[in-house]
Amino acid sequence: MQDGLYDIKKEITILDILDRVLTKGVVITGDIVISVADIDLIYVGLRVLLSSVESMEKMRTID
Amino acid sequence: MNSDDQKLIYVYCLTSFQPSQIETYENGKLYLIENNGLYLTVKNVSEDEYSEVALKKNISNESWLDTHVRTHISIISKIMETQTVIPFNFGTIYTSAETLNLFIDKYYSQLTHALHYLENKEEWSVKIYCDKNTVINNISILSSTVSDIELQIKNSSPGKAYILGKKKIELIGKEIAGIYNSYSKLFFTQLNSCSEEYRLNTILSNDLSGRDDDMILNVTFLIEKERLNNFIELTDQMISQYENIGLALDLTGPWPPYTFLNLSH
Numbered sequence: 001m002q003d004g005l006y007d008i009k010k011e012i013t014i015l016d017i018l019d020r021v022l023t024k025g026v027v028i029t030g031d032i033v034i035s036v037a038d039i040d041l042i043y044v045g046l047r048v049l050l051s052s053v054e055s056m057e058k059m060r061t062i063d
Numbered sequence: 064m065n066s067d068d069q070k071l072i073y074v075y076c077l078t079s080f081q082p083s084q085i086e087t088y089e090n091g092k093l094y095l096i097e098n099n100g101l102y103l104t105v106k107n108v109s110e111d112e113y114s115e116v117a118l119k120k121n122i123s124n125e126s127w128l129d130t131h132v133r134t135h136i137s138i139i140s141k142i143m144e145t146q147t148v149i150p151f152n153f154g155t156i157y158t159s160a161e162t163l164n165l166f167i168d169k170y171y172s173q174l175t176h177a178l179h180y181l182e183n184k185e186e187w188s189v190k191i192y193c194d195k196n197t198v199i200n201n202i203s204i205l206s207s208t209v210s211d212i213e214l215q216i217k218n219s220s221p222g223k224a225y226i227l228g229k230k231k232i233e234l235i236g237k238e239i240a241g242i243y244n245s246y247s248k249l250f251f252t253q254l255n256s257c258s259e260e261y262r263l264n265t266i267l268s269n270d271l272s273g274r275d276d277d278m279i280l281n282v283t284f285l286i287e288k289e290r291l292n293n294f295i296e297l298t299d300q301m302i303s304q305y306e307n308i309g310l311a312l313d314l315t316g317p318w319p320p321y322t323f324l325n326l327s328h
Contacts, residue, residue: 012315013273014125014128014129014132014133015267015271016188016315017132017133017136018128018132018153019264020136020150020318020319020321020322021132021135021136021150021152021153021321022132022152022153022154031156031157031158031162
């Protein structure tokens with residue numbers, strides 16, 4: 001199978017990533033927890049900011 | 064390992080085996096914490112950047128968030144290439160190895176169960192889009208109700224044809240929703256035949272998807288690795304079959320299995 005995400009050249013949107021890394025798997029929490037209210041704020045912000053965020057560098061390589 | 068200014072522990076993921084080559088990621092800052100045969104890939108971070116207050120401020124900064132969430136998911140994806148992972152949420156911070164180990168001890172059996180359940184499975188995301196204009200251009204073929212009214216218009220006086228024409232416009236609006244729904248069901252039913260589990264996600268507006276065509280299906284599948292080629296071939300076949308009627312398919316994966324991480328499994 002392909003390495004990494006299916007088509008690495010394809011734009012993986014920040015929204016797709018945030019949808020997973022912030023809102024799913026909530027059973028695992030650390031000592032410091034980002035509250036749900038903040039996640040809502042991010043989404044509200046994203047509705048405005050999405051276009052500028054998406055024009056940023058895509059799928060940055062790991063340092 | 065801890066230094067004064069790097070005393071918080073940021074957790075990426077949990078695995079049953081030692082991930083290889085983690086020293087090559089993040090400038091060699093990653094290390095492992097082992098607990099009873101489970102391995103947590105972590106790094107030390109500073110309170111300046113990741114304390115509760117700092118983190119809340121930083122996640123409001125879209126540039127910081129973009130860079131850091133992409134790095135987070137890239138590292139987990141790299142580790143996932145060679146073994147099953149339990150991905151942790153972005154910004155999961157423990158104040159000490161002791162509290163992290165307490166978490167592992169408490170959920171040990173559920174974590175090992177989840178790792179076992181997710182073994183040899185991958186999370187894939189499918190979004191189906193439909194071009195409204197193509198549907199409208201083909202509406203008399205796609206909708207018998209519209210083709211009926213078109214026939215009536217053809218056989219009517221100019222006045223009646225005008226009124227029926229207005230009715231037709233209203234009708235098209237209603238019919239489009241039905242057509243979207245039937246396309247959505249068609250794709251979902253066929254693709255789901257290859258999956259172990261699925262989650263239907265919210266349909267995103269054009270503003271959020273950033274596309275001109277309309278999202279009609281947003282679904283995440285958990286696929287057995289041995290069925291993955293069949294699944295991808297099926298997506299290819301379906302899209303070549305339906306792209307001429309305005310449908311587009313966006314397939315991404317494999318994602319860390321966030322969507323299907325249920326510690327009660």
